[in-house]
Amino acid sequence: MSGNRVVVVGGGYAGIVVARELDDVADVTLVEPRSEFVHATAALRGAVDVAWEPNVFLPYDQLLKNGRVVHDRARRITPRSVHLTSTDVLEADHVVIATGTSYPFPAKFIESEGWVARARLGRLREALAMSSHALLVGAGPVGLELAGELHHAYPDMKITIVEQAERILPSPELMEPLRESLRTQLEDAGVRFVLGARLGYLPPVDVGIHQPFVVETTTGEKIEADIWFRAYGNRAESDALDGTLAAVRRGDGSIRVDGHLRVAGHGTVWAVGDVADVKESKRAQHAIAHARVVAENLRSVLAGGEPTVLYRPEPEIVVIPLGPEGGASQVMKRDGSRTVLDAHETSRIKGQDLMVGPLKELLGLE
Ligand SMILES: Cc1cc2nc3c(=O)[nH]c(=O)nc-3n(C[C@H](O)[C@H](O)[C@H](O)COP(=O)(O)OP(=O)(O)OC[C@H]3O[C@@H](n4cnc5c(N)ncnc54)[C@H](O)[C@@H]3O)c2cc1C
Known part of the structure; x- marks a missing residue:
């Protein structure tokens, strides 16, 4: 045509x-x-729970009726x-x-073939099962969400999060009660925060691999862990x-x-x-x-016309689950003001299904 x-x-x-x-x-x-669509929103749960893998990798074959997908x-x-x-x-x-x-893995994948990405997730879960202390670098939404998933799947695992800013979720768009709620929930679960510090050097091992190591922050604190993840970049x-x-x-x-x-x-x-x-x-x-x-x-x-629609950025909304039952969200009220939702509401909005249903609709699977 x-x-x-x-x-x-x-x-x-x-x-x-x-x-x-x-x-x-x-x-x-x-x-x-990629041979399959990768649903990043569910990737961190897929990293700790094999039962979630079918929700992370979804087929493209129902997407187009007339057009084509070229891999x-x-x-x-x-x-x-x-x-x-x-x-x-x-x-x-x-x-x-x-x-x-x-x-960085496991939030997104460089592998194009679904089976290769799945195999890497499988090796990660084996490594996690052997690990006792996870170091997460970065306390943005991905770092916090990953900490929540790790704690839910491995309640005995020690988790330390290092963040160079003085507070978690450094973005100025986010509200203080959101930070407080997430920080309290994670600290109650035993997660330790090291804020206002960078790692002096990265661990001498790739992310998601089980191997004991020691790193030091620029403020002189030594951290011993046996698996680590990069939650920035x-x-x-x-x-x-x-x-x-x-x-x-x-x-x-x-x-x-x-x-x-x-x-x-x-x-x-x-x-x-x-x-x-x-x-x-x-x-x-x-x-x-x-x-x-x-x-x-x-x-x-x-159709021979001009573009008709302008894009207008929407106010900042953020929904951060900490495992299926925890988390907090910042959303808009009807009057246009912002408010923070608790763990229960966050679980209801996203924590339980991680938006898999709406995504399947977009892919033509439901
Ligand atoms: C752990 C995690 C959780 C998240 N949770 C949420 C959430 O709950 N809600 C939310 O709104 N957002 C969430 N996000 C953010 C969301 O994933 C991104 O905003 C989203 O992926 C952006 O979509 P996109 O289509 O622009 O790009 P992507 O999803 O990054 O897709 C880009 C695609 O382009 C392909 N590609 C790249 N280069 C080429 C090339 N040269 N040729 C052909 N193809 C190419 C890639 O393979 C990829 O499939 C999350 C992100 C992460 C990492």
Whole structure:
């Protein structure tokens, strides 16, 4: 269908929504190296509980009725083409960049084949079963959530979290009662915080491997542990941008977009999700909202019109489970003010199912 070829690069939360919403009006190709969708929201529970693995890795085969998913990696993206590692070239009338961010294991995976990623999770669980003291570096949402999952699965494991800021969840958007609730719950579970300190050097072993080690913080505290995790280091995935497109990248790798989420200065290129330079936290909910905006704009453009919808960042909402029953959340009330929800409410909203049901709908599985 000439003029209607849309290549979506990256099949994370943003990419699957754009691809599916355009499937009935465009000739859609989704490029994604992973054999299965990886549901990052459930990954930390999958790391400690094998029964959760089917909720972490989900199939793409029901996503598109007309278009196709090509399991390959884009190595070069231009405004009118996507060059794959297989050396195939996909010509495009529009390119949607949805390549997201990478994050250290076990929150996200570098492995493309689902069975390889599962095997790595299996080795991690074996290592955890042998470990008695976990060191977590970073007290952002991922570090806290991981501590909650570890404690729930291994109640006798000692857990220490080192954070360079003076407080947990350093983001200024977050409310103090949220921090207090999470910190109290974790400390009551025996988790120890070392705040206002960095590690002088990283442990001499890869993350998620069982091996006793000693590290020292810059404040001189020695920590002995036998497994560790890196809970920091979101990195935008945009190395494949070619020529003039590469010029729209910011120093952190994110891609500059206008209010319609079109790549600055390029009429045929759009960017959505974590990789787009939108001033808000990197969240799947935001990525999905970007995708809906771009799908609607592209519908209009493909029909010969102009983009119609502007993206407006929403107020900061954060839901942090600590295992299936603990956690705390910061949400909006109807009157527009912010409030903090307790463990019970957090468990009800997310802790029990980790958004697996809504994701299955997006993938066409329910
Ligand atoms: C542990 C954890 C828990 C989280 N929990 C929540 C939560 O509860 N709620 C929430 O809203 N957010 C949550 N997030 C954040 C959320 O995961 C991200 O915001 C979300 O993944 C962003 O979606 P995306 O589609 O932009 O990118 P991603 O999900 O990162 O997907 C990008 C895709 O692009 C592919 N890709 C990359 N490079 C290329 C290339 N060159 N060619 C082709 N494909 C490529 C990747 O393989 C990947 O599949 C969590 C994150 C983590 C790590």
